[in-house]
Amino acid sequence: MKRPNGLYRALYQLFARGFGWVYVLLLRVRVKGLRNIPRKGPFLVCANHRCVLDPVTLAVFFRQHLYFMAKRELFTDHGAFVEKVLRAAGAFPVERDSADLKSLREALAVLRRGDVLALFPQGRVVRGNAPVSPKGGAVWLAAHAGVPIVPVSIFCRGPWKFGRRLSVRIGRPLPPAPDRHSRGALKKAAAQLADALNRQLEESAF
Numbered sequence: 623m624k625r626p627n628g629l630y631r632a633l634y635q636l637f638a639r640g641f642g643w644v645y646v647l648l649l650r651v652r653v654k655g656l657r658n659i660p661r662k663g664p665f666l667v668c669a670n671h672r673c674v675l676d677p678v679t680l681a682v683f684f685r686q687h688l689y690f691m692a693k694r695e696l697f698t699d700h701g702a703f704v705e706k707v708l709r710a711a712g713a714f715p716v717e718r719d720s721a722d723l724k725s726l727r728e729a730l731a732v733l734r735r736g737d738v739l740a741l742f743p744q745g746r747v748v749r750g751n752a753p754v755s756p757k758g759g760a761v762w763l764a765a766h767a768g769v770p771i772v773p774v775s776i777f778c779r780g781p782w783k784f785g786r787r788l789s790v791r792i793g794r795p796l797p798p799a800p801d802r803h804s805r806g807a808l809k810k811a812a813a814q815l816a817d818a819l820n821r822q823l824e825e826s827a828f
Contacts, residue, residue, distance in 0.1 A: 625687075625712070625735075625737070626687075626709075626710055626711065626712050630710045630711065630712075631687055634681070634687055634711055634712070635687070637681075638681045638682050638685075639685075642681075642682035642683075645678065645679075645682055646682065648784075649675070649679075649784070649785075649787075649788055650785065650786070650787040650788065651679065651682075651787070651788045651789075651790060652787065652788075652789055652790070653683055653789075653790040653791075653792065654789075654790070654791050654792070655791050655792030655793060655794075656683065656792060658772065658792045658793060658794050658795065659683075659684060659685075659772065659792060660770070660772070660795060662686070662736075663686055663733075663736050663737050663738040663769075664732075664733045664734070664735075664736045664737060664738060664739075664767065664769045665733075665738055665739075665769050665770050665771070665772055665795060666733065666738075666739050666740075666741070666760060666763060666764050666767075666769055666770070666771045666772065667680060667684065667688065667738060667739070667740040667741070667771075667772050667774060668740075668741060668742075668743050668756065668760045668771050668772070668773055668774065668815060668819070669740070669742055669773075669774035669775070669776055669819075670742070670744060670748065670754045670774075670775055670776055670819055670823065671742035671744050671746065671747050671748055671776075672747065672748070672749070672776045672777075672778055672782055672788075673747060673749075673778075673782045674747065676742065676776055677690055677692075677713075677740070679776060679788065679790060680740055680774065683790065683792070684738065684740075686737070686738040687712060687737065687738070688712070688738055688739075688740040689712040689713070689714070689732045689737055689738065689739050689740065690711075690712070690713040690714075690739075690740050690741065691713075691714065691715075691716045691725060691729055691739070691740075691741040692708065692713045692714070692715060692716065693715070693716065693745075693746070694715040694716065694717050696708060696713075696715070697709075697715045698715075714728050714729075726759070726762075726763065729741075729763050730763065730766060730767055733763065733767035733769050734767055739763070741759075741760060743756030743757050743759065743760040743815070744756065744757070745757055749782075751777065751778075751823060751827070753816075753820050753823075754816055754819040754820055754823070755816060756812060756815050756816055756819070758808060758809075758812055760812075760815065761798070761799055761808050761811040761812045761815060762802075762808060764798040764799070764811070765798045765799040765801075765802035765807070765808060765811065766802050767798075768798055769798060770795035770796060770797055770798060771795065771796045771798070771815060772792065772793065772795050772796075773792075773793040773796060773815060773818040773819050773822065774790065774791070774792050774793070774819075774822075775789075775790070775791045775793070775819050775822035775823045775826060776788060776789075776790055777789040777790075777791070777823050777826035777827065779827070789826040791822040791823075791825060791826055793818050793819075793822055796811070796814055796815060796818060798811065799811035
């Protein structure tokens with residue numbers, strides 16, 4: 623996919639930088655690990671998915687323009703205007719629970735041109751704080767693009783609702799699997815990602 627034009631990129635930054643502090647105050651968001659964010663791309667951001675506002679939470683704390691893989695229903699079930707806004711911001715659809723080769727090619731193109739890709743490897747919103755078991759697409763993309771993964775945990779004590787504190791932890795970048803063609807290497811990388819996310823969630827619980 624192409625980068626959004628300069629106007630839309632500027633509007634993205636205006637929202638994330640200009641109104642981010644309001645968002646942080648209203649949702650009582652606290653964050654740790656900002657120094658772990660690489661200064662420039664390409665890299666992959668992987669976060670657990672607590673609520674529909676999670677993409678906004680990530681956009682506020684990452685100064686790079688984040689390109690999101692988002693479920694196809696967001697583009698098809700909410701009208702042409704919503705689809706236009708999503709695409710203008712740099713999001714693109716993915717068919718969940720299937721090998722969506724078109725979306726994988728788009729994701730690789732984002733990383734290979736030096737940009738930052740963000741996704742939620744659980745594939746859907748998970749309301750509770752159950753252990754994260756990421757699907758394999760994230761480590762596959764990182765391995766094929768040769769980029770690190772930045773794990774991000776989003777924690778809320780109990781079901782999220784307005785006014786309840788969100789804790790965001792940004793972990794140290796994880797290297798890509800050394801052999802993109804090895805199932806064993808990819809499986810090990812997926813386990814490392816799961817371990818990082820779950821460890822960060824446990825730390826946020828205290």
